[in-house]
Amino acid sequence: MHTLEQLRRGELVGIQRLQLRCDLTEFPREIFDLADSLEILDLSGNQLSALPDDLPRLHKLRVIFCSDNPFTELPEVLGQCQQLSMIGFKANRIEHVSPKALPPLLRWLILTDNALTELPAELGQCAHMQKLMLAGNQLRSLPAELANCTRLELLRISANQLTELPEWLLQMPRLTWLAFAGNPFTNALEAQALAHAPTPPIAWSNLQLQHQLGEGASGVIHQAVLHHDEGTQAVAVKLFKGAVTSDGLPDCEMAACMHAGKHPHLVSAIARVSGHPSNQQALVMPLIDPEFINLANPPSLASCTRDVYDAHTSIKSSNVRRWALGLTSAMRHLHDQGLMHGDFYGHNILCAPEGDARLGDFGAASFFSKQDQTLTEGLQRIEVRALGCLLEELLAHCDACDALENLADVKTIMHQCLSETPSQRPLFARIESSLQSWELV
Numbered sequence: 001m002h003t004l005e006q007l008r009r010g011e012l013v014g015i016q017r018l019q020l021r022c023d024l025t026e027f028p029r030e031i032f033d034l035a036d037s038l039e040i041l042d043l044s045g046n047q048l049s050a051l052p053d054d055l056p057r058l059h060k061l062r063v064i065f066c067s068d069n070p071f072t073e074l075p076e077v078l079g080q081c082q083q084l085s086m087i088g089f090k091a092n093r094i095e096h097v098s099p100k101a102l103p104p105l106l107r108w109l110i111l112t113d114n115a116l117t118e119l120p121a122e123l124g125q126c127a128h129m130q131k132l133m134l135a136g137n138q139l140r141s142l143p144a145e146l147a148n149c150t151r152l153e154l155l156r157i158s159a160n161q162l163t164e165l166p167e168w169l170l171q172m173p174r175l176t177w178l179a180f181a182g183n184p185f186t187n188a189l190e191a192q193a194l195a196h197a198p199t200p201p202i203a204w205s206n207l208q209l210q211h212q213l214g215e216g217a218s219g220v221i222h223q224a225v226l227h228h229d230e231g232t233q234a235v236a237v238k239l240f241k242g243a244v245t246s247d248g249l250p251d252c253e254m255a256a257c258m259h260a261g262k263h264p265h266l267v268s269a270i271a272r273v274s275g276h277p278s279n280q281q282a283l284v285m286p287l288i289d290p291e292f293i294n295l296a297n298p299p300s301l302a303s304c305t306r307d308v309y310d311a312h313t314s315i316k317s318s319n320v321r322r323w324a325l326g327l328t329s330a331m332r333h334l335h336d337q338g339l340m341h342g343d344f345y346g347h348n349i350l351c352a353p354e355g356d357a358r359l360g361d362f363g364a365a366s367f368f369s370k371q372d373q374t375l376t377e378g379l380q381r382i383e384v385r386a387l388g389c390l391l392e393e394l395l396a397h398c399d400a401c402d403a404l405e406n407l408a409d410v411k412t413i414m415h416q417c418l419s420e421t422p423s424q425r426p427l428f429a430r431i432e433s434s435l436q437s438w439e440l441v
Helices: 004-008 028-034 076-080 123-126 146-150 167-172 187-195 250-260 317-336 373-396 400-406 408-417 428-440
Strands: 015-017 038-040 063-065 086-088 109-110 131-133 153-157 178-181 207-215 217-226 231-239 271-274 282-286 349-350 357-360
Touching: 004 028, 063 146, 076 086, 086 282, 167 373, 187 250, 207 231, 207 373, 217 282, 250 271, 250 282, 317 349, 317 357, 317 373, 317 400, 317 408, 317 428, 373 408, 408 428
Parallel strands: 015 038, 038 063, 063 086, 086 109, 109 131, 131 153, 153 178
Antiparallel strands: 207 217, 217 231, 231 282, 271 282, 349 357
């Protein structure tokens, strides 16, 4: 975090990233003194409602964040910034996106938690678009032209007013991570899942929160002690951050967690929490053994849609095979329940040294009707591509000789999963059967 005083004193000359959060009502002109170096500008958490017409003077600007400001429209001047590839205007009051606001190199657009009712057809001309985050708006439809964004990999459209999922989404060649919960066409399924939860809620008064274990897009996880008639139990408690997350709604996540059921390779929920003093929503989950660690870190600004792995990461071929089989089984289980995970990533997978792996975080999960076979198979093939991306990353972190000798079959499956013709990707049941067959050889 920087200060306005530092900027005005000339102490920030030469920096590549500037973050100012100081109740700004106007764009500080001194920022232009950084034009020869500034690449990332973060003005989130201020009182800005406009950007200057000469913003393109920041000729190296690649990323701009203006979340938590009172903007009512996406500034058109952004479209004139020739190097701008990432735009983040989460939690504003944006009602309108002009085609002129879309820069030529736009790769990542965040408009979560705004007031949009429609999007411009010109969004389909953003040939570089990989990541589009639109949860928490009032969208009643998506422009059909969006199908032209053939590089689009991640799409968040949860918590809108969509009455159906466009069929063309199922044919997009690279769509890999999709979330659509909390729309009128999913509401009944979500309500039914919550109403038929297998266990009753746990009272907040029966929980004793301890230290924080982690934090994600939708909430903070603490270790806790659960007091019940039989004694005490060590558990994990996820406290949701707010009404709308980058992925969707807490109610939808809780419904998915409860509906997912038990599987040896899933981190499932125990129960919802009732009676929180601030009415904060929460879930009780099993406490995972500390030997389990996250397989990867979430995507960075540079990697966009792909996870980031520690430089020293080295994965045994035997673990790749075990993880592939276990996680494929878990994904087949979810889809058999009419549930799409939506965020099938390495950073949501906990793994142990001996080859056990568990998939968690249902923040992007979405319900679908299994009565529609075309939809059912289409959604599954989107997540099959996510499996292909995961296998690609795992193989990249194996010893090259080891992978070549022992994982030729896994590599074949990877290529099948990554096909840019969705209908050519195998379904999870077939992948699981293939992996089991090779496991027995």
